Each structure stands twice: as C-alpha cells, then as structure tokens.
Amino acid sequence: MTNxxxxxxxxxxGVGASSVLMVLVVLALAALSLLSLGSAxxxxxxxxxxxxxxxxxxxxxxxxxxxLAAMDELAQENxxxxxxxxxxxxxxxxxGLGNITVGEDAIFSFTLDAGAQRSLVVEGxxxxxxxxxxxLTRHELISHSTETDNTLNLLEP
Amino acid sequence: MRSHxxxxxxxxxxxVILFFALSQAVVLQVFTKAQQINQDAQIADHALMRxxxxxxxxxxxxxxxxxxxxxxFSLQDQxxxxxxxxxxxxxxxIERLSQPAGILTTVEIRAYQxxxxxxxxxxxxxxxxxAP
Numbered sequence: 001m002t003n004x005x006x007x008x009x010x011x012x013x014g015v016g017a018s019s020v021l022m023v024l025v026v027l028a029l030a031a032l033s034l035l036s037l038g039s040a041x042x043x044x045x046x047x048x049x050x051x052x053x054x055x056x057x058x059x060x061x062x063x064x065x066x067x068l069a070a071m072d073e074l075a076q077e078n079x080x081x082x083x084x085x086x087x088x089x090x091x092x093x094x095x096g097l098g099n100i101t102v103g104e105d106a107i108f109s110f111t112l113d114a115g116a117q118r119s120l121v122v123e124g125x126x127x128x129x130x131x132x133x134x135x136l137t138r139h140e141l142i143s144h145s146t147e148t149d150n151t152l153n154l155l156e157p
Numbered sequence: 158m159r160s161h162x163x164x165x166x167x168x169x170x171x172x173v174i175l176f177f178a179l180s181q182a183v184v185l186q187v188f189t190k191a192q193q194i195n196q197d198a199q200i201a202d203h204a205l206m207r208x209x210x211x212x213x214x215x216x217x218x219x220x221x222x223x224x225x226x227x228x229x230f231s232l233q234d235q236x237x238x239x240x241x242x243x244x245x246x247x248x249x250x251i252e253r254l255s256q257p258a259g260i261l262t263t264v265e266i267r268a269y270q271x272x273x274x275x276x277x278x279x280x281x282x283x284x285x286x287x288a289p
C-alpha cells in the first residue's frame with residue numbers, strides 16, 4: 001500500500017490513508033442503505049397490492065351475499081306467482097338485480113367485479129318452491145388479465 | 158518535518174471523523190426508514206391474514222359471536238376487539254338484517270395500527286331461514 005511507509009523497522013500510516021478508507025466505507029454503507037430502502041419499498045408495494053386484491057375479493061363476495069339475500073327474498077315472495085325463467089329474469093331486472101340470469105334448467109348465475117381485472121362468478125340451483133331455494137354450485141374468482149407483451153410466449157409463432 | 162506530517166495526519170483524522178459521523182447520520186436515517194417501512198408492511202400483512210382467517214371462520218360457522226370468541230376476540234362497548242402483540246388491533250362490528258326468507262349477517266372487520274385504519278374487510282353471510 002502506498003500510504004503505508006516503512007520507517008526503520010515499523011510501518012506508519014501515511015497522510016490520505018484514512019480518507020481513502022473512509023470513502024470506501026461510506027460508499028459501501030450508502031449502497032447498502034439504498035438497497036435496503038429499495039427492498040423495503042418494493043416489499044411495501046407488494047403488500048399493498050396483495051391487500052388491494054384480497055379486499056377486492058371480499059368486497060365482491062359480500063356483494064354476492066347481498067345479491068343472494070335480495071334474490072331469495074323475491075323468490076320467497078313470488079314463488080307462487082312466477083313460474084318460468086323469463087318471468088324470474090324480468091322480476092329480478094325490475095328490482096335492480098339485472099345482473100342475475102335464470103336459465104330454463106333452473107340454474108341462476110351472476111358475475112361481480114372483484115377489481116384488478118377479476119370477476120367473481122356465482123352460480124347455483126334455483127328452486128323457489130322448495131327448500132333451500134338457492135343452492136350454490138360455483139363461487140369462483142376468475143381473472144381476465146391476459147399475457148402482456150413482456151411475457152415470453154413460446155407457443156406463439 | 159516529522160512534526161509537520163503528524164499535524165497533517167491529525168487534521169486529516171479530525172476531518173475524516175467529522176465527515177464519517179455526518180455520513181453515518183444520513184445512512185442510519187435511511188436504514189431506520191427502511192426498517193420502519195418493512196415493519197409497517199409486516200404488521201399490515203399479519204393483520205390482513207388474521208382478518209381473512211376471521212372472515213373464513215365466520216363463513217363456516219353459524220354462530221357469529223361464538224366464532225369471534227373462539228378466535229380470541231373480546232367484547233368491549235358493543236365491539237369485538239382483538240389486540241395482537243405484533244402491533245395491530247382488529248375490531249369487528251356485527252349487523253344483522255332479518256327478512257322473512259333469511260338473515261343477512263354483516264361483520265365489518267377493521268384493522269388498526271395504533272389509531273390508523275389499515276383496512277376494512279367485509280364478511281357477509283346470508284343464511285336462508287329454516288324450512289317451514
């Protein structure tokens with residue numbers, strides 16, 4: 001090392017050695033601290049995204065239960081009046097439940113937005129004259145997000 | 158000559174120590190901020206996991222109050238409260254809407270870190286009234 005000078009039989013620290021050492025240490029610590037801060041921020045962003053997605057699902061699930069409650073109330077009140085699927089569809093549409101579709105096979109379905117390009121699909125058997133009137137057969141979160149340009153698609157020519 | 162060099166070295170050491178102390182103050186602040194951000198994210202993650210666990214337990218059990226007690230909530234001023242040693246607090250408020258066809262139970266689970274609201278998670282369950 002150029003900053004260490006041999007004087008007689010002992011080595012002495014020359015002028016500038018401590019400055020060089022300090023610069024190296026400060027640079028190393030600054031780099032570490034910035035890396036640590038970057039890592040913490042990306043971790044927090046991931047945590048936020050996870051929370052947004054989870055809350056989106058639970059809000060959609062809550063809305064689904066409220067829709068089922070409103071649907072069941074109408075089904076109970078009108079079970080003796082309405083007999084076919086088109087009648088139920090019209091009744092639900094009149095009562096603000098236009099997203100519900102009842103098929104001829106006595107299966108109802110509706111879809112709710114769960115945020116982040118996802119939908120909650122609810123399906124079930126609709127038997128207004130029997131108990132239980134509603135039997136869920138599907139309660140599934142599906143994603144609409146497609147592969148982005150950044151994705152390496154090996155199947156594409 | 159030797160004395161002059163020693164003086165230079167001494168002055169350099171003083172400057173180095175001062176500058177090092179100054180830079181360490183900045184670096185330590187950055188480290189502290191990073192640690193705080195990580196800690197906040199960890200607390201929010203734990204609170205979210207606990208709230209999800211609560212919501213799923215409520216969906217699976219018919220007796221809402223019993224389910225909350227089994228999860229460690231305690232009743233204080235009409236609110237079910239769970240304080241965790243990780244540094245968050247969950248508050249659950251129950252609301253019931255009875256109709257002839259069934260009962261709609263809404264449990265709003267709110268997570269707080271100190272007095273700051275982290276999130277509010279709704280757990281709603283509709284149960285048809287028993288067969289006539």
